[in-house]
Amino acid sequence: MTTTVSERVPTGPASDALLSVQDLHIRFSTEDGPVHAVNGVSFDLAAGEILALVGESGCGKSVTAMSVPGLLSPNATVDGRILLQGRDLLGLSAKELRAVRGKEISFVFQEPMSSLNPAFTVGKQIREVLQRHEGLSKKAAHERAVDLLRLVRIPAPERRVDEYPHQMSGGMRQRVMIAIAVACGPKVLVADEPTTALDVTIQAGVLDILRGLRDELGTAIILITHDLGVVADLADRVVVMYAGRPVEQAEVHELFAHPQHPYTNGLLGAVPHREKGVELVAGRRLREIPGLVPSLRSDPDECVFAPRCPRSTEVCVSRRPPLEPTRPHHPAACFHPGEDE
Amino acid sequence: MASYLLRRVGTSALVLLLASIVVFVGVRALPGDAALALAGEERDPAALEQIREKYGLNDPVPVQYVRYLGNSLQGDLGFSTRTGLDVTDIILERLPVTLELALLSLAVGLLIGIPAGILAALRRGSWVDNASNAFGLLGLSIPNFWLGLVLILLVSVQWGLLPASGYVPFLEDPLGNLQRMLLPAIVLGTGLSAVLMRQMRSAMLETMSADYVRTARSKGLSERSVVLVHALRNSLVTVVTVLGLQLGALISGAVITEQIFVIPGFGKLIVDGVFTRDYPVIQGVALVTVFGYVFVNLLVDLTYSFLNPRIRVSGGAS
Ligand SMILES: Nc1ncnc2c1ncn2[C@@H]1O[C@H](COP(=O)(O)OP(=O)(O)OP(=O)(O)O)[C@@H](O)[C@H]1O
Numbered sequence: 042m043t044t045t046v047s048e049r050v051p052t053g054p055a056s057d058a059l060l061s062v063q064d065l066h067i068r069f070s071t072e073d074g075p076v077h078a079v080n081g082v083s084f085d086l087a088a089g090e091i092l093a094l095v096g097e098s099g100c101g102k103s104v105t106a107m108s109v110p111g112l113l114s115p116n117a118t119v120d121g122r123i124l125l126q127g128r129d130l131l132g133l134s135a136k137e138l139r140a141v142r143g144k145e146i147s148f149v150f151q152e153p154m155s156s157l158n159p160a161f162t163v164g165k166q167i168r169e170v171l172q173r174h175e176g177l178s179k180k181a182a183h184e185r186a187v188d189l190l191r192l193v194r195i196p197a198p199e200r201r202v203d204e205y206p207h208q209m210s211g212g213m214r215q216r217v218m219i220a221i222a223v224a225c226g227p228k229v230l231v232a233d234e235p236t237t238a239l240d241v242t243i244q245a246g247v248l249d250i251l252r253g254l255r256d257e258l259g260t261a262i263i264l265i266t267h268d269l270g271v272v273a274d275l276a277d278r279v280v281v282m283y284a285g286r287p288v289e290q291a292e293v294h295e296l297f298a299h300p301q302h303p304y305t306n307g308l309l310g311a312v313p314h315r316e317k318g319v320e321l322v323a324g325r326r327l328r329e330i331p332g333l334v335p336s337l338r339s340d341p342d343e344c345v346f347a348p349r350c351p352r353s354t355e356v357c358v359s360r361r362p363p364l365e366p367t368r369p370h371h372p373a374a375c376f377h378p379g380e381d382e
Numbered sequence: 383m384a385s386y387l388l389r390r391v392g393t394s395a396l397v398l399l400l401a402s403i404v405v406f407v408g409v410r411a412l413p414g415d416a417a418l419a420l421a422g423e424e425r426d427p428a429a430l431e432q433i434r435e436k437y438g439l440n441d442p443v444p445v446q447y448v449r450y451l452g453n454s455l456q457g458d459l460g461f462s463t464r465t466g467l468d469v470t471d472i473i474l475e476r477l478p479v480t481l482e483l484a485l486l487s488l489a490v491g492l493l494i495g496i497p498a499g500i501l502a503a504l505r506r507g508s509w510v511d512n513a514s515n516a517f518g519l520l521g522l523s524i525p526n527f528w529l530g531l532v533l534i535l536l537v538s539v540q541w542g543l544l545p546a547s548g549y550v551p552f553l554e555d556p557l558g559n560l561q562r563m564l565l566p567a568i569v570l571g572t573g574l575s576a577v578l579m580r581q582m583r584s585a586m587l588e589t590m591s592a593d594y595v596r597t598a599r600s601k602g603l604s605e606r607s608v609v610l611v612h613a614l615r616n617s618l619v620t621v622v623t624v625l626g627l628q629l630g631a632l633i634s635g636a637v638i639t640e641q642i643f644v645i646p647g648f649g650k651l652i653v654d655g656v657f658t659r660d661y662p663v664i665q666g667v668a669l670v671t672v673f674g675y676v677f678v679n680l681l682v683d684l685t686y687s688f689l690n691p692r693i694r695v696s697g698g699a700s
């Protein structure tokens with residue numbers, strides 16, 4: 042049999058990206074009109090890579106991530122392309138998408154306290170995903186569940202597996218969530234602020250687990266965080282978002298050493314030893330930048346950061362700055378890029 | 383779990399004791415003289431005095447109460463002052479009738495209310511939702527007696543489909559029994575299903591937007607198991623509580639419904655008892671009713687703790 046042109050060819054860019062998000066737009070229709078939550082976000086994620094999504098609260102990090110396995114509420118409209126190994130997830134049927142969720146892409150949500158079902162033991166909640174995707178028997182799934190709890194370093198997993206979420210601390214629940222997420226060996230793990238709701242003392246442990254997953258299983262991770270210390274510690278590459286738009290993207294050392302966008306400069310402004318990049322204090326939050334985040338009612342043809350920007354000029358409000366490299370492999374959406382003095 | 387159970391049984395016993403006092407005092411507060419009712423045509427003061435003496439009506443009320451409590455605990459509820467029959471026997475004869483009616487009504491209520499509530503929540507804003515809401519409002523506002531009469535007129539008189547009234551024991555004629563019990567069960571079950579529907583709908587709306595339902599979706603589970611396993615289980619926790627409270631309404635509804643359909647159950651027994659001032663019967667029926675109510679609520683609580691591990695399994699985060 043000969044290969045015909047109709048045979049499916051990858052439609053993504055000529056890259057080895059495992060996941061490629063291209064020109065993503067997310068709009069919510071609400072009673073008060075549309076909300077333009079995400080406008081033109083693109084990024085690639087390679088196997089085994091940890092990509093950080095950073096930005097202020099409400100800039101669209103969670104909705105960007107949730108759109109990947111199709112977990113947004115029904116009032117959302119998603120445009121663009123989300124290619125997983127060349128296959129566009131936006132074109133999949135509900136059934137095909139369900140086969141991807143939990144198996145190829147899995148999610149650790151922002152809220153560890155409420156993300157587990159209070160009515161079932163954690164064992165059942167881990168077994169469920171194994172039985173769904175791996176076709177394991179209940180007994181085999183149970184054994185795997187104990188192993189997974191051990192993997193995420195829960196003490197006495199044989200006993201803990203039969204406990205209910207309310208019997209566990211927040212840190213432990215988050216680790217159970219991670220156990221569920223990695224149960225079927227996903228290619229992509231999305232971790233939405235996995236440590237924000239946790240006690241500082243247990244944050245490091247959870248981050249270690251994520252790093253271990255990447256190192257040992259080669260899982261690619263999209264890491265959403267407010268914490269620049271976590272970014273420096275864990276991420277390979279960073280996408281900075283502002284009001285639903287990507288404003289800068291670079292490899293982590295490059296970004297910390299040479300921030301181009303004034304917004305990124307502002308975020309990093311209060312961070313000491315910037316030139317050394319990684320020597321950040323863990324737990325450091327994004328710096329507060331004066332001014333208000335614009336509403337997401339529209340997607341105007343101008344720089345959305347201009348009203349808060351110390352460098353803004355006429356050109357900034359005349360058209361939208363394109364996201365183009367201002368240094369090698371380092372795009373920024375700004376007409377006046379560069380580091381702060 | 384064991385200590386929880388013990389605690390619940392203990393409070394139930396306490397409730398029963400209090401209820402028996404209320405029943406006893408309440409009956410005595412009814413207007414009219416029991417001795418007069420007992421005497422029938424007799425108006426002779428000496429005869430009345432003799433009756434009072436015989437039934438212990440001259441003793442102080444606390445003494446009467448303790449005697450009554452002691453007898454009740456031994457299953458002796460006294461004799462009907464009207465018919466002279468053993469109250470325990472009468473109750474044992476009538477109880478199954480009302481229990482059957484209650485169970486059938488419960489079945490009607492659950493079979494309509496639960497699925498309708500789930501569907502209304504899943505298809506929020508659709509015609510199913512609107513129809514369910516309209517049904518819920520109607521079901522709550524239509525009085526039992528009216529619905530009963532309309533059903534009798536339409537189904538029995540107009541269309542001749544089912545008998546309008548009467549009762550045959552299930553063991554004697556199962557089909558005939560069900561034919562006669564169906565309409566009363568629908569009458570009683572409609573209000574219940576309306577309440578359950580509304581409760582189920584709002585509980586489902588809440589749980590469907592819960593974080594753990596999103597987690598269930600993120601695992602790639604089918605929509606069926608997302609709804610019927612993850613959301614429903616938690617919705618039932620609130621619905622079961624409401625169900626327990628509604629059973630009281632079911633019992634009082636049974637009083638009226640049994641009158642309309644001429645069913646010789648508990649409701650009819652108590653109404654007849656009140657009209658003839660048959661103290662032992664009223665007391666007995668009230669006591670057994672309270673007992674049933676407390677017992678059912680105990681069951682509801684146990685179901686609740688089964689559905690909600692936070693009650694069943696103690697032990698905080700460690
Ligand atoms: N279901 C929805 N309907 C309408 N608007 C929504 C919905 N979900 C999110 N949004 C809006 O989309 C925007 C982005 O939200 P998102 O949750 O992605 O923010 P975030 O960057 O994750 O913030 P945080 O750091 O606080 O988690 C917000 O303005 C939010 O109000």
Ligand SMILES: [Mg+2]
Nearest residue numbers: 102103151233
């Ligand atoms: Mg978020």
